[in-house]
Amino acid sequence: MRTEKKKTHFICQLCGYQSSKWMGKCPNCNEWNTLVEEEILSNATSRNTLTGIGGEGEVPQSVSEIETNEASRIKTGIGEFDRVLGGGIVFGSVILIGGDPGIGKSTLLLQALNKIASSDYKVLYISGEESIRQTKMRAERLSALSAQLFVLAENSLEKIIKEVHALKPKVIVIDSIQTMYTLELQSAPGSIGQVRESAARLIMLSKSNEISTFIIGHVTKEGAIAGPRVLEHMVDTVLYFEGDRGHPYRILRTVKNRFGSSNEIGVFEMKEFGLSEVFNPSEIFLNQRPIDVSGSVVVPCMEGSRPILVEIQALVSPTNLGIPRRTSIGVDHHRVSLLAAVLERQLDTHLYNKDIFLNVAGGVRVDEPAVDLGIVVAIASSVLNKPVDTKTVFFGEVGLTGEVRGVSQIEVRLKESSKLGFKSCILPEVNRERLHTDLPMELSGVSSVKEVLKFLS
Ligand code: TYD
Ligand code: MG
DSSP states (O other), X not given: OOOOOOOEEEEEXXXXXXXXXXXXXXXXTOOBSOEEEEEOOXXXXXXXXXXXXXXXXXXXXOGGGOOOOXXXXXXXXXXXXXXXXXXXXXTTOEEEEEEOTTSSHHHHHHHHHHHHHHTTOOEEEEESSSOHHHHHHHHHHTTOOOTTEEEEEOOBHHHHHHHHHHHOOSEEEEEOGGGOBOTTOOSOTTSHHHHHHHHHHHHHHHHHHTOEEEEEEEOOTTOOSSOHHHHTTTSSXXXXXXXXXXXXXXXXXXXXXXXXXXXXXXEEEEETTEEEEOSOHHHHHHTTOOSSOTTEEEEEEEETTEEEEEEEEEEEEEOSSSSOOEEEESSOHHHHHHHHHHHHHHSSSOOTTEEEEEEEXXXXXXXXXXXXXXXXXXXXXXXXXXXXXXXXXXXOEEOTTSBEEOOSOHHHHHHHHXXXXXXXXXXXXXXXXXXXXXXXOEEEEESBHHHHHTTOO
């Protein structure tokens, strides 16, 4: 008797590229040895997710007649968490939380679930990594012991779906997607095929039963584990939990949100008994700032709708190598090289024989153009060995010709700076002209990098 041959294809475990034949190097992401043979499912859910979310027999309806429950969100009561989600968890939404192993994802979600459970919603925490006893020990440490919080240690998706139907929780957490598998695929848990298929099934489960689902995914810096990145387009919301292991601060960042703003952040501190909210991040990021030292500048940045003051530190030293180094932590290094070149034009000294190190203190990452001026001033301050006034903040975008361009949300930045005791601000002239404020701050408008350098005493 002839058995039917199973159809297979090769999937890159890093980027999800598919090929009908094996190749040593993935033509999409250029990595070696990442293509793995996986079985093709004739009825793969992942391919049918979009058609299946409304259930069988959907017919077109007038948009004016469709009832929504968009207003109904579940608030966790953890302010930093709710803000990042756009004001709470939307019913039936699927949220992916990515982050390095050990950063605190399980801790955060167990705490959040417990809060939801204590407002009498039934919730289920599914761990594929820890036994229920281990989870209980963690829950005890976090005082997350609500009666409505249920725990399940399981890896099989089929069993999970069965238990979810039986328990009927409002919110579930899958910790983590890399440990889940469906019996329909032969490949190992954690492979791209399993991750994608498991997520697709969970999305179906969530949409058709109005269950909000959190999917935890580990991502390493190198993207070495198959993963969460390929799920980003399938889910409603993508959050990243980041931070430096050496620092206690953690930032929860929205990368995508179908139900709210996509660049909000929430700040947490990892303590002995779990994560606690940080209500005043600026104070914390600035509290160890050196005073009257060259190379340190404070910039009021916007993270979503929220202002955060960060300290930018620069160290410029003679290079020992043929090519000068431009090293930066917390800001894009291309931006730093570009700004160093702009600054070199305006200064009488050369930078081609100097290494430049730039750091945003406290392990924060900033990527808005308004920090440009702060970076330029920090580098100039270090080169000239002249400290900037400790009660002054700087912000503005810098162009290639050394012009200082306007940025947005000026009032909020100034208000936060004033609240933290800063007395003056150097900002783009175009912004200053249009500004009406009665804050007790001295404002100086500048339109070029040359003008800013005058403020280095
Ligand atoms: P965890 O939530 O297990 O990380 P992830 O799920 O992202 O892999 O967090 C693990 C780290 O957090 C571990 O290094 C110990 C630390 N931690 C605390 O400092 N305090 C606590 O109360 C808990 C539960 C963990
Ligand atoms: Mg974990």
